[in-house]
Amino acid sequence: MPRRRPGALRADQPPRSPAWDPPPDRIQGLSVATSVAIGQAERLSDDYYVYPGATDHALWEYRAFLRAPGRRPLYPQAAECSCRGCSIDDVRHARDVLEEVMWQLPSRPRAELRHRLRALDAQYLKRTLPDPFAPHRDSWWRRRLAGGRSVPVVAWSANWVR
Numbered sequence: 294m295p296r297r298r299p300g301a302l303r304a305d306q307p308p309r310s311p312a313w314d315p316p317p318d319r320i321q322g323l324s325v326a327t328s329v330a331i332g333q334a335e336r337l338s339d340d341y342y343v344y345p346g347a348t349d350h351a352l353w354e355y356r357a358f359l360r361a362p363g364r365r366p367l368y369p370q371a372a373e374c375s376c377r378g379c380s381i382d383d384v385r386h387a388r389d390v391l392e393e394v395m396w397q398l399p400s401r402p403r404a405e406l407r408h409r410l411r412a413l414d415a416q417y418l419k420r421t422l423p424d425p426f427a428p429h430r431d432s433w434w435r436r437r438l439a440g441g442r443s444v445p446v447v448a449w450s451a452n453w454v455r
């Protein structure tokens with residue numbers, strides 16, 4: 294059987310994350326007031342990567358990355374495409390988006406988002422390994438060892454034999 298392009302393989306799989314359009318009224322784990330402030334910041338942002346729903350999407354990706362069972366180290370992976378929809382698949386980019394949004398918020402919602410992030414950041418630090426060769430100018434969440442584009446062996450072979 295001919296090998297199939299990775300893109301084709303990916304298309305067969307169920308979507309990895311729910312759709313973010315339209316953006317939710319309330320972002321999971323955040324108060325209504327903070328969710329509203331975030332929605333406003335997203336609509337007003339002139340950053341290409343900060344769009345309506347981006348914060349919810351980024352938080353979902355961050356939590357999904359950390360949800361991996363077991364205690365083995367986790368390795369952030371580059372996204373397949375640099376558009377704003379795909380690049381958030383890279384947990385480091387998701388964290389970039391959250392940082393950007395945080396700085397666009399008024400102080401009260403900013404404090405709430407920062408508080409939520411602190412717990413996720415602590416887990417991220419625990420589950421990833423430091424990259425001693427990463428440039429110091431990079432954000433701390435980018436100075437962690439990253440993986441290639443590896444796919445779990447089970448999922449990979451199941452796709453090949455189909």
Ligand SMILES: [Zn+2]
Nearest residue numbers: 374375376379
């Ligand atoms: Zn894309």
